[in-house]
Amino acid sequence: MKAFHGALLDPALSAPEGLHDGRGGAAGKRFDVYRNNVMQSLTDVMRAGFPVVRKLIGAANFDIVAGAFIRAHPPTQPIMQRYGDGFDAFLAAVPQLASLGYLGDVARLEQALRASCHAADTSPLEAAALAGLTPAQLTHTRLEFAPAVHLIASVWPLFDIWRFNSEDGAPKPQPVAQHVLVTRAGYDPAPHPLSPAQGAWIAALMAGASLDGAQDAAAQIDPDCDIATPMALLFAQNAVTGMAWEGQT
Amino acid sequence: MLDTRQTNPALPRAPGVGFKPAHFEGLTSDPGPVRWIEVHAENYMADGGRQIAQLRALSEEFAVSVHGVGLSIGGAQALDTDHLARLKHLCDWVKPASFSEHLAWSTHGAAFMNDLLPLPYTAGTLAHVAAHITEVQDTLGRQMLLENPSSYLAFDASTWSEPDFLAELVRRTGCGLLLDVNNVFISATNLGTSAREYIDAYPLSAVAELHVGGHAEDADEHGAPLLIDSHGAPVTDAVWTLLGDVLERTGPLPTLVEWDNDVPDWPTLRAEAARAADALAIA
Numbered sequence: 001m002k003a004f005h006g007a008l009l010d011p012a013l014s015a016p017e018g019l020h021d022g023r024g025g026a027a028g029k030r031f032d033v034y035r036n037n038v039m040q041s042l043t044d045v046m047r048a049g050f051p052v053v054r055k056l057i058g059a060a061n062f063d064i065v066a067g068a069f070i071r072a073h074p075p076t077q078p079i080m081q082r083y084g085d086g087f088d089a090f091l092a093a094v095p096q097l098a099s100l101g102y103l104g105d106v107a108r109l110e111q112a113l114r115a116s117c118h119a120a121d122t123s124p125l126e127a128a129a130l131a132g133l134t135p136a137q138l139t140h141t142r143l144e145f146a147p148a149v150h151l152i153a154s155v156w157p158l159f160d161i162w163r164f165n166s167e168d169g170a171p172k173p174q175p176v177a178q179h180v181l182v183t184r185a186g187y188d189p190a191p192h193p194l195s196p197a198q199g200a201w202i203a204a205l206m207a208g209a210s211l212d213g214a215q216d217a218a219a220q221i222d223p224d225c226d227i228a229t230p231m232a233l234l235f236a237q238n239a240v241t242g243m244a245w246e247g248q249t
Numbered sequence: 250m251l252d253t254r255q256t257n258p259a260l261p262r263a264p265g266v267g268f269k270p271a272h273f274e275g276l277t278s279d280p281g282p283v284r285w286i287e288v289h290a291e292n293y294m295a296d297g298g299r300q301i302a303q304l305r306a307l308s309e310e311f312a313v314s315v316h317g318v319g320l321s322i323g324g325a326q327a328l329d330t331d332h333l334a335r336l337k338h339l340c341d342w343v344k345p346a347s348f349s350e351h352l353a354w355s356t357h358g359a360a361f362m363n364d365l366l367p368l369p370y371t372a373g374t375l376a377h378v379a380a381h382i383t384e385v386q387d388t389l390g391r392q393m394l395l396e397n398p399s400s401y402l403a404f405d406a407s408t409w410s411e412p413d414f415l416a417e418l419v420r421r422t423g424c425g426l427l428l429d430v431n432n433v434f435i436s437a438t439n440l441g442t443s444a445r446e447y448i449d450a451y452p453l454s455a456v457a458e459l460h461v462g463g464h465a466e467d468a469d470e471h472g473a474p475l476l477i478d479s480h481g482a483p484v485t486d487a488v489w490t491l492l493g494d495v496l497e498r499t500g501p502l503p504t505l506v507e508w509d510n511d512v513p514d515w516p517t518l519r520a521e522a523a524r525a526a527d528a529l530a531i532a
Contacts, residue, residue, distance in 0.1 A: 001325055004366065005357035018369075018405045021469065022440025027402035029470045030439075033477060034401065037364040045363070074360040078291050078319025078332060083363075118295030121302070147296065187299035 007031065008038050009071050042070045042083070049084040050110045053091065053103060055165045065094060081118050085111055102156035109162055109191060112150035112182045116189035119148035124238035137245065139212035143205050143234070144242035148184035151202055159193035179203075181230070183237035190237070197222035198230045210245075260285050260312050260346045260458060260503035264525040266518055267316075267480075267507045273303050275515025277310065282526035283519065285312035285346065287505050291319045293343075294335050308343050314458065314505070315345040319361065322381045322395070323368040324354035333388050340389055347458060347503075349394035349427045350385065352378070352415070369404035370414040375421075382422040394425040394457055399432040399464075399478035401439055411436075412450035419455045426452065429460035430492045431484065431507075435476040444491055453499050461492055461525065462507035481510035484521060489528065496532035504529060 003016035015031035046066040047054060054062040069090045075083045088107035097103055159180045160173035179199025181192045201218035218225040234240050263284035286307055293304050317336060340348055353365035368374050385393050415426060437444035463482030467475045506521045
């Protein structure tokens with residue numbers, strides 16, 4: 001089985017010894033059926049997971065890069081919904097793709113969308129829960145996030161690039177940095193664009209900062225940062241599942 | 250006699266389909282003759298999301314067969330206990346009527362190949378496959394069914410025929426069998442043997458489920474026929490005929506139509522299930 005396994009991912013190796021075609025001949029190219037099945041099924045997993053990366057570099061290039069990724073990083077467990085994590089770093093290290101600086105961030109966004117799709121279902125906290133708090137309590141409030149929520153920081157117009165390559169008629173990307181928040185209000189994950197300051201605000205909250213602390217983090221990037229809009233977005237998208245106060249365990 | 254068991258009833262001796270999310274609406278609103286579904290275990294091991302919710306809803310309307318494709322029972326190395334624990338968790342909440350896996354391997358070292366790979370049939374492989382089946386049955390607390398593979402080649406080292414190998418596994422472990430009729434036809438065609446002689450030698454009394462599915466036709470470099478187990482096309486007439494031959498001997502059994510690639514619309518798959526219903530009605 002070691003020889004069988006080794007030859008599956010390496011097309012330069014000939015078929016292992018000791019196999020026959022049932023008719024008295026060597027198995028020959030029949031071994032390639034298994035080779036093809038392995039590469040085809042794993043390439044299909046990569047195509048399904050990274051449709052925008054595939055569109056950006058073209059189907060033929062994608063199959064070449066995905067094939068190299070599969071040979072370098074074959075799955076280590078049988079759940080294909082999880083396979084492909086790490087493709088962002090792999091893409092970022094391919095010299096021929098260096099001119100597409102945003103490719104790794106697009107891959108990270110697609111990984112986040114897929115992870116969000118299969119994350120645990122949770123009950124959202126209603127925005128009204130904040131209304132009963134005193135201003136002093138509010139500043140010390142920490143928010144708990146649904147496991148389907150992800151935040152991708154980027155120096156590229158990441159949301160615009162994703163949308164332009166996902167939706168017919170979407171506007172062309174503008175030269176601005178966009179962080180992207182992934183939420184899942186029901187069963188369908190959705191990406192949302194954020195300014196870098198808004199992204200820093202949510203990143204701080206997700207790291208466990210209080211609303212006060214998160215506001216400081218946002219203000220360091222943009223003193224006039226609009227917090228109300230992403231706050232409303234979090235609650236509208238069922239992204240918040242609970243709250244706690246500093247010092248509370 | 251009326252069966253009053255509330256949990257884990259057997260699969261109905263009726264047509265089932267391999268469930269695809271695209272068929273959720275069609276299957277629930279107009280199932281036709283379909284009485285049960287089969288799902289690939291590894292697609293339902295997420296923490297949550299739509300697919301889990303769909304399976305939860307379907308399991309209240311249909312009997313469910315959980316069909317593993319990733320346990321690597323035929324491998325020489327120890328089973329992945331993390332994966333076995335995931336299978337147990339899945340079976341605990343789905344409470345399927347049946348759990349089945351394959352006479353194949355897919356993991357070597359740490360690498361999972363995402364395909365059902367063949368093994369030689371020897372005294373050595375018999376011993377470790379039997380031990381793996383026993384481990385699965387002990388962990389899940391239930392009998393499992395073992396499915397025969399589709400073969401594109403054979404091993405010089407094999408000293409057992411496949412039907413004898415399966416019969417001996419049944420004897421040693423008490424497992425049941427899932428007879429994939431399409432795989433019998435594919436293997437016989439590819440290896441130049443007789444599908445009917447295979448069925449003659451096969452331990453039919455241990456069969457608790459049948460599979461039929463579509464295959465693709467190719468040829469090897471010598472021009473010999475090479476059928477590929479694609480699950481991407483209608484079941485061929487030759488496989489329907491072989492199914493009829495099997496059912497004539499076994500009587501009606503739970504019979505699954507598999508269509509995993511180039512998935513058709515629901516009415517097309519429902520029509521395939523109706524053809525299985527016709528075959529079951531004659532048996």
